[in-house]
Amino acid sequence: MALAIGCRAKPGKSRDNKTGSWRVFKPIFNHEKCSQCGLCQTICPEGCIHEEEEGFLNPDYTYCKGCGLCSEECPSEAIEMKQEEK
Amino acid sequence: MMEITEGSHAVAEAVRLCRPQVIAAYPITPQTHIVEALADMVANCKLDADYITVDSEFSALSACLGASAAGSRTYSATTSQGLALMFEVCFNVAGMRLPIVMSITNRALGAPLSIWNDQQDSISLRDSGWIQFYAEDNQEATDLHIIAYRVAEDFSILLPAFVCFDGFILSHTYEPIDILSQEDVDKFLPKFTPYQRLDAADPISFGMYATPDYYLEFRYETDCALKRAKGVIQKVGKEFGTMFGRDYSALVEGYRLDDAETAIVAMGSICGTVKDAIDEMRDAGKKVGLLKIRVFRPFPDDEIAQALSKVQRVAVLDKDISLGSKGAVALEVRDALYKTGIPVKGYILGLGGRDVRKKDIKEIVSLVEKGIGDQFFGLRKELL
Amino acid sequence: MRELRIHGRGGQGSVTAAELIAIAAFEGGVYVQAFPAFGVERRGAPVQAFVRFDDKKIRKRSQVYEPDYIIVQDSSLIKDVNVFQGVKKGGIVIVNTEKKPDYKVPEGVKLITIDATSIALKALGLPITNTSLMGAFAAATGEIKFSALENALNHRFPKDLAVKNIEAARQAFDTVKRSI
Numbered sequence: 001m002a003l004a005i006g007c008r009a010k011p012g013k014s015r016d017n018k019t020g021s022w023r024v025f026k027p028i029f030n031h032e033k034c035s036q037c038g039l040c041q042t043i044c045p046e047g048c049i050h051e052e053e054e055g056f057l058n059p060d061y062t063y064c065k066g067c068g069l070c071s072e073e074c075p076s077e078a079i080e081m082k083q084e085e086k
Numbered sequence: 087m088m089e090i091t092e093g094s095h096a097v098a099e100a101v102r103l104c105r106p107q108v109i110a111a112y113p114i115t116p117q118t119h120i121v122e123a124l125a126d127m128v129a130n131c132k133l134d135a136d137y138i139t140v141d142s143e144f145s146a147l148s149a150c151l152g153a154s155a156a157g158s159r160t161y162s163a164t165t166s167q168g169l170a171l172m173f174e175v176c177f178n179v180a181g182m183r184l185p186i187v188m189s190i191t192n193r194a195l196g197a198p199l200s201i202w203n204d205q206q207d208s209i210s211l212r213d214s215g216w217i218q219f220y221a222e223d224n225q226e227a228t229d230l231h232i233i234a235y236r237v238a239e240d241f242s243i244l245l246p247a248f249v250c251f252d253g254f255i256l257s258h259t260y261e262p263i264d265i266l267s268q269e270d271v272d273k274f275l276p277k278f279t280p281y282q283r284l285d286a287a288d289p290i291s292f293g294m295y296a297t298p299d300y301y302l303e304f305r306y307e308t309d310c311a312l313k314r315a316k317g318v319i320q321k322v323g324k325e326f327g328t329m330f331g332r333d334y335s336a337l338v339e340g341y342r343l344d345d346a347e348t349a350i351v352a353m354g355s356i357c358g359t360v361k362d363a364i365d366e367m368r369d370a371g372k373k374v375g376l377l378k379i380r381v382f383r384p385f386p387d388d389e390i391a392q393a394l395s396k397v398q399r400v401a402v403l404d405k406d407i408s409l410g411s412k413g414a415v416a417l418e419v420r421d422a423l424y425k426t427g428i429p430v431k432g433y434i435l436g437l438g439g440r441d442v443r444k445k446d447i448k449e450i451v452s453l454v455e456k457g458i459g460d461q462f463f464g465l466r467k468e469l470l
Numbered sequence: 471m472r473e474l475r476i477h478g479r480g481g482q483g484s485v486t487a488a489e490l491i492a493i494a495a496f497e498g499g500v501y502v503q504a505f506p507a508f509g510v511e512r513r514g515a516p517v518q519a520f521v522r523f524d525d526k527k528i529r530k531r532s533q534v535y536e537p538d539y540i541i542v543q544d545s546s547l548i549k550d551v552n553v554f555q556g557v558k559k560g561g562i563v564i565v566n567t568e569k570k571p572d573y574k575v576p577e578g579v580k581l582i583t584i585d586a587t588s589i590a591l592k593a594l595g596l597p598i599t600n601t602s603l604m605g606a607f608a609a610a611t612g613e614i615k616f617s618a619l620e621n622a623l624n625h626r627f628p629k630d631l632a633v634k635n636i637e638a639a640r641q642a643f644d645t646v647k648r649s650i
Contacts, residue, residue, distance in 0.1 A: 003303055005244060006183035008282060009294040090493045090502065116508075201509055223529075254508035255531050260489050261503045262496055358529030439508065443532040 023066030025081040031056045033078035040070035088264050093224040093256045094119030096263045097189055100228040102133045103271040104235050106161040108153035110138040110146045114168040115201045116253035117191045121163055143168040147175040154184040155292050157283030165253055166193035169207045179246045180215025182292040185238035186246040191253040194438040202439020203253045204405040209414045215308050217247035217315050218383040220353040225263050227251035232275055233334055236322045241281050243315050252355040274329055312384050319381060337386035339378045340393050346375030348451055349394050351419050352403040353379045356442055363447035374451055387422035394423060400430040401454040407434045431459020440464060471524040473534045477553045478543035481513040483600035488519035490626060491604055494618035495523055503528040516551050523613055539611055541603050548573055564606050566599050582610050584642055593638035605639030609646035616643055
């Protein structure tokens, strides 16, 4: 494929790049402990945590790299990082 | 119509006739009169453009980069330290293939601080991918801006261009200049059609990263585009000549070179003084000629080799120095003539506004005849 | 080629004088080039401006070293600057002064003194002498026609200011014409 003049690129690359496969530790969200403060959603560098209908939060494991920031910052200690079996 | 106009104001007028849509510039001596005049035109509705005032040259060219990527015909002007501050953005503009035209009123680089003329500033950006034109007089400086837009915006080129003219020596000099009419310029330079542009409805990014698998090819393609500019400059320069009577098809221009034994190679306003000196030397029986380089990037190597094929020796005048090496023009002229074996000597002169007179040119000719060169010329020994 | 060097102080309009002389000369059909000594732009500092006149296109870009004509806008400069340096034999020097000269111009050079300050004060109400000295230059050298000077001033200034400046130039022109 020929190069695009000016190194032009269409957007959407980060959506194509399914970073979930990078994960070693997987965040498990405990909704019983969750206060629905939304800090995990704010802090997630991948922007992959979304709110469900009842106000609980869940990560999209297709993109979650398992960085653990959400777990580190959760005030209710509702997110546990567990090694993933592959 | 011929008018007595200051070089800077004539250039501002030529830029106005090119109908730029966005101008962003930061004032710096000796470029100031150009951007003052353009700001005035915008404020008084004589030019329908956005004039973006910025906090630095870095911001000026960055604003132009964005505006050009968004699909506007874009203009800026700077010199010396201002151009140095744009260094990074210059490479980005060329790599993103944005056809911005920028005037450079050539000035020395500090330290020590000097507001006076030499060509170190634009020469130092020779590797950035910008087309570089050098004007001998103010007529050429104005005309080259109009030509620069045509060349830069050509879809086979898509590269930015400097139009360089010597600070103060040309920018602050009043002389007769033929300013074209809007109607004429519109016929020569059509409305800007961007090759590609930022558009929220169809989003794209420019200058995305290239991994080691791609970067080499991007640089190769930019180099090819810059080299293709030779042909486009020749074509567009000729068309300009047909329409307005001043032909700019030649990348290099000979003066009394046909039977010359010694050739002087020079760029910019110094060529005028050299021509007068040559006339006097010819009257005294010396066979001397000039080869003026109008386009330094792309470098006209084949054209130089052809123009100088019959001379016995070449003296290159450099208003710049690649410190630790030689004058930039001399190095490349020597490379162009490598296969011919014609001896080439370089002379570093006129730095920081040191005046160059006819007698200096004659002295250089007698030096090159003796095979003495590759040196600074006109040093004040009492200071060393 | 003939060359003119104007000595003045920053703010006295030396560069404007060079520009307007060039415009007037161009109207008379000669090729011209006018430029300032680069870089000195402080009010009151000694400044220079230059004009070249020729029948063919002027290509030379070096500064002026051997002028045919010199205009000294402010006679106090004579003490500070060698204003007569390089003037050609047969050349003309015009000095703005109300006094008898206590200095000598080089041999073979014609000195014309004129009290341009008084003329300017009377015509403009301001001690801006450049337009008076342009009138004197036209009369002394014949390089520019007075009518061309008038056109240049009309082109450059708004009407009331142009009228006053033309009056100043006219008085200086007539004074010099009478004296030579």
